[in-house]
Amino acid sequence: xxxxxxxxxxxxxxxxxxxxxxxxxxxxxxxxxxxxxxxxxxxxxxxxxxxxxxxxxxxxxxxxxxxxxxxxxxxxxxxxxxxxxxxxxxxxxxxxxxxxxxxxxxxxxxxxxxxxxxxxxxxxxxxxxxxxxxxxxxxxxxxxxxxxxxxxxxxxxxxxxxxxxxxxxxxxxxxxxxxxxxxxxxxxxxxxxxxxxxxxxxxxxxxxxxxxxxxxxxxxxxxxxxxxxxxxxxxxxxxxxxxxxxxxxxxxxxxxxxxxxxxxxxxxxxxxxxxxxxxxxxxxxxxxxxxxxxxxxxxxxxxxxxxxxxxxxxxxxxxxxxxxxxxxxxxxxxxxxxxxxxxxxxxxxxxxxxxxxxxxxxxxxxxxxxxxxxxxxxxxxxxxxxxxxxxxxxxxxxxxxxxxxxxxxxxxxxxxxxxxxxxxxxxxxxxxxxxxxxxxxxxxxxxxxxxxxxxxxxxxxxxxxxxxxxxxxxxxxxxxxxxxxxxxxxxxxxxxxxxxxxxxxxxxxxxxxxxxxxxxxxxxxxxxxxxxxxxxxxxxxxxxxxxxxxxxxxxxxxxxxxxxxxxxxxxxxxxxxxxxxxxxxxxxxxxxxxxxxxxxxxxxxxxxxxxxxxxxxxxxxxxxxxxxxxxxxxxxxxxxxxxxxxxxxxxxxxxxx
Numbered sequence: 001x002x003x004x005x006x007x008x009x010x011x012x013x014x015x016x017x018x019x020x021x022x023x024x025x026x027x028x029x030x031x032x033x034x035x036x037x038x039x040x041x042x043x044x045x046x047x048x049x050x051x052x053x054x055x056x057x058x059x060x061x062x063x064x065x066x067x068x069x070x071x072x073x074x075x076x077x078x079x080x081x082x083x084x085x086x087x088x089x090x091x092x093x094x095x096x097x098x099x100x101x102x103x104x105x106x107x108x109x110x111x112x113x114x115x116x117x118x119x120x121x122x123x124x125x126x127x128x129x130x131x132x133x134x135x136x137x138x139x140x141x142x143x144x145x146x147x148x149x150x151x152x153x154x155x156x157x158x159x160x161x162x163x164x165x166x167x168x169x170x171x172x173x174x175x176x177x178x179x180x181x182x183x184x185x186x187x188x189x190x191x192x193x194x195x196x197x198x199x200x201x202x203x204x205x206x207x208x209x210x211x212x213x214x215x216x217x218x219x220x221x222x223x224x225x226x227x228x229x230x231x232x233x234x235x236x237x238x239x240x241x242x243x244x245x246x247x248x249x250x251x252x253x254x255x256x257x258x259x260x261x262x263x264x265x266x267x268x269x270x271x272x273x274x275x276x277x278x279x280x281x282x283x284x285x286x287x288x289x290x291x292x293x294x295x296x297x298x299x300x301x302x303x304x305x306x307x308x309x310x311x312x313x314x315x316x317x318x319x320x321x322x323x324x325x326x327x328x329x330x331x332x333x334x335x336x337x338x339x340x341x342x343x344x345x346x347x348x349x350x351x352x353x354x355x356x357x358x359x360x361x362x363x364x365x366x367x368x369x370x371x372x373x374x375x376x377x378x379x380x381x382x383x384x385x386x387x388x389x390x391x392x393x394x395x396x397x398x399x400x401x402x403x404x405x406x407x408x409x410x411x412x413x414x415x416x417x418x419x420x421x422x423x424x425x426x427x428x429x430x431x432x433x434x435x436x437x438x439x440x441x442x443x444x445x446x447x448x449x450x451x452x453x454x455x456x457x458x459x460x461x462x463x464x465x466x467x468x469x470x471x472x473x474x475x476x477x478x479x480x481x482x483x484x485x486x487x488x489x490x491x492x493x494x495x496x497x498x499x500x501x502x503x504x505x506x507x508x509x510x511x512x513x514x515x516x517x518x519x520x521x522x523x524x525x526x527x528x529x530x531x532x533x534x535x536x537x538x539x540x541x542x543x544x545x546x547x548x549x550x551x552x553x554x555x556x557x558x559x560x561x562x563x564x565x566x567x568x569x570x571x572x573x574x575x576x577x578x579x580x581x582x583x584x585x586x587x588x589x590x591x592x593x594x595x596x597x598x599x600x601x602x603x604x605x606x607x608x609x610x611x612x613x614x615x616x617x618x619x620x621x622x623x624x625x626x627x628x629x630x631x632x633x634x635x636x637x638x639x640x641x642x643x644x645x646x647x648x649x650x651x652x653x654x655x656x657x
Contacts, residue, residue: 031105031126034112037119039064051105051126053097069096083109083122092129104129156288156540163238163258169212169251171196171205180258183238185230215244215254224261237262246306289633290544297551338473342498343383345422346371349408352390360398360406367394370409375422378498385469386493389477390424392462393489397428400487404429413492420495427488433481441479442467466491527643528553529652530575535565535591536609537583541632545578545609548636554643555652562591569601576647578630581610581621589624596625605646609634 031048035041044052044059052059052067059067068076072094079091090108097103109124163183166175172195181188184199196205204225211221220243227236238258245253292308300308349369360367390408397406407427414421433441442463470477470491481487532554534545542558549556557574559565563586565577577595581588588608595601608621611632618629628642 033124033126034121035064036121042121048126051095051103051128053099067095104133156284160284165256167196167254171209174253183227183236185233211242215242216252236260246303285633293636294544294547338385339382340380342378342380345377345379348383348387352387356391356394363398364403365398365401366405368405368407370407375410375412376420376497380496380498382473385473389466389469389491392466393426396462397426397430401428401430420497421492422495423490423492425488425490427486429486432483432485432487434483438479438481442477524552524640524644526649527647529555530647531555533557533559533565533568533574533577535559535562535577535588536580537561544634548639552640562586562588565591566594574604576605576607576643578607578609579626581608589620592624592626607642607646
């Protein structure tokens with residue numbers, strides 16, 4: 001190869017290398033800005049031009065100072081002086097484009113020297129911080145939302161009228177509220193960090209540790225616990241629900257929610273205590289159950305979804321307990337009155353089975369019905385109480401049965417003519433009981449024995465209520481069982497055949513159809529867009545009602561008391577009013593009476609939305625003129641069923657929440 005050919009080859013190689021470097025500079029995402037010693041632009045790559053919002057020819061040869069102004073120019077001058085002193089750290093600075101938009105950037109400038117060590121200028125590597133800044137803003141907003149949500153849940157926990165404790169997998173208390181700490185006779189801060197062994201003793205601690213596998217499997221364990229007297233504090237009996245928290249990286253946590261039922265067990269001032277407990281407990285539980293239901297409908301992480309689902313489940317379990325206690329109290333006080341109305345027996349059986357079928361199936365059991373043709377269908381009696389007794393007995397059979405069948409059967413216990421007596425039986429293939437255990441059934445707060453209570457939980461209230469309801473309906477109830485052979489709970493009730501029955505649906509069937517229609521989107525669509533006035537003084541309860549209603553497509557306004565509700569109604573028409581009963585300034589009873597006194601609002605549906613659920617509260621609300629009563633805590637199904645029943649159908653603009 002001649003010298004000329006060698007030079008040509010080296011030139012081609014150099015050109016190729018330069019082309020590669022030009023491609024690298026042209027395609028990098030970072031802006032590159034080369035300045036000479038006078039601050040004139042020697043080179044900019046396309047990324048730098050995009051940051052500046054200018055064409056390359058508008059930048060080349062121009063001084064760097066021409067592209068900055070105000071505080072950004074001051075930052076640039078300061079950084080240039082620092083570099084003369086040897087500082088090399090990068091810095092943040094803003095570029096203002098010709099259209100006025102400002103781009104936050106990070107610049108890391110490096111001086112350039114020739115072979116003799118003389119400075120030939122500098123090159124800056126410019127990074128667009130816009131995505132990072134946006135992410136930071138989103139993180140800050142998410143943190144603020146998280147802190148607000150945490151504050152909200154802490155407020156809910158503070159308002160809970162009971163006891164709360166959280167222990168870790170080693171049985172060490174990581175949180176207790178002051179009510180729980182009071183039972184230990186210590187400030188809450190002194191309980192945290194101690195173990196169940198220290199606070200509860202070895203026997204109780206061992207029982208609680210034994211429950212951990214069941215809790216981790218998703219079970220909610222219900223129990224009644226006696227706390228011994230300490231100092232001047234008398235002994236206390238509490239009803240506890242325990243659940244497991246979602247698994248954590250550093251170990252499992254377990255939650256216990258308790259209610260003091262000492263006064264209930266003693267029977268001291270039971271009616272007044274229960275009335276007060278009902279209202280005071282339902283109000284915060286309305287917020288807890290309602291807000292968790294609303295939050296479960298939003299985007300959550302799997303851990304949050306599981307945690308809130310368990311809180312929601314525990315809240316509903318607590319409300320189930322409260323309803324049982326109130327039922328027993330009303331029976332004891334003689335405030336339960338049996339109805340005698342027409343109903344279809346098969347509809348009652350099918351409806352009860354439909355409600356419980358999934359719960360039974362989830363445990364791997366089969367629920368079967370048996371009602372022979374000779375049993376009359378059209379009867380006169382109390383279908384609501386019949387359904388309640390059947391539900392209690394089926395639920396009891398499910399609790400104590402791990403495999404096999406639950407069979408519900410109906411048979412004639414008398415001749416078909418009057419008086420008609422039907423025998424209902426619920427047979428399971430569960431544990432079975434001894435004769436001694438059978439003797440203690442159907443008494444409040446009594447189960448077959450203590451070990452069963454510890455294993456399966458429960459208060460025995462369901463069976464006690466069933467016995468008293470059956471007896472109030474003129475019947476009798478009993479149980480047959482043998483250990484390991486399952487149990488059969490039976491009851492007989494007298495009925496009158498409804499000889500006037502016709503093909504039209506009985507009231508109970510119509511009610512069931514209305515309830516099912518809530519799940520029918522077309523049925524709900526017929527009333528969506530309706531204007532609903534929520535009259536509620538509690539801010540959290542307002543939030544729950546507004547969220548549920550707006551998510552369902554209704555237009556919602558809020559009034560904080562009865563007087564404000566009347567003022568809002570005078571300014572515009574509404575399709576329905578949801579009225580809390582206990583409020584300041586003007587309560588719901590008085591506000592409803594004013595509404596009914598105005599002929600213009602005579603047909604307006606007013607539905608009580610209240611934690612006051614005793615019979616006297618409902619009667620007083622009915623006298624004031626309410627059309628229906630929705631109990632707190634508010635369940636979406638109950639709310640939509642009531643609106644479907646009372647809100648007029650019409651074409652309206654639907655706003656989705």
